[in-house]
Amino acid sequence: MIIYDYDACSGCQECLNVCPRGVWGFSKSKNKAEILNSKKCIDCTSCEFQCPVRAIRIEKTLIPKSPQILGQPD
Numbered sequence: 001m002i003i004y005d006y007d008a009c010s011g012c013q014e015c016l017n018v019c020p021r022g023v024w025g026f027s028k029s030k031n032k033a034e035i036l037n038s039k040k041c042i043d044c045t046s047c048e049f050q051c052p053v054r055a056i057r058i059e060k061t062l063i064p065k066s067p068q069i070l071g072q073p074d
Ligand code: SF4
Pocket: 002, 018, 019, 020, 021, 022, 023, 024, 040, 041, 042, 043, 044, 045, 046, 047, 048, 058
């Protein structure tokens, strides 16, 4: 399960580069990472370790859960 702090994201796109499952997308206009395919996430934690501003936390869950997004505007 992905817990993503949208406000904290600096737009470096490292999460897109390391994710083996194509979970992350990117909004150029907002300069923020966006979760595109949360159901494909395998909780590998690569994005969590790669994010330089600690905007991503991965909680391992037995049953897949929807991501929690903090601070994303409507
Ligand atoms: S935990 Fe792994 S599979 Fe899930 S979004 Fe991060 S890099 Fe991708």
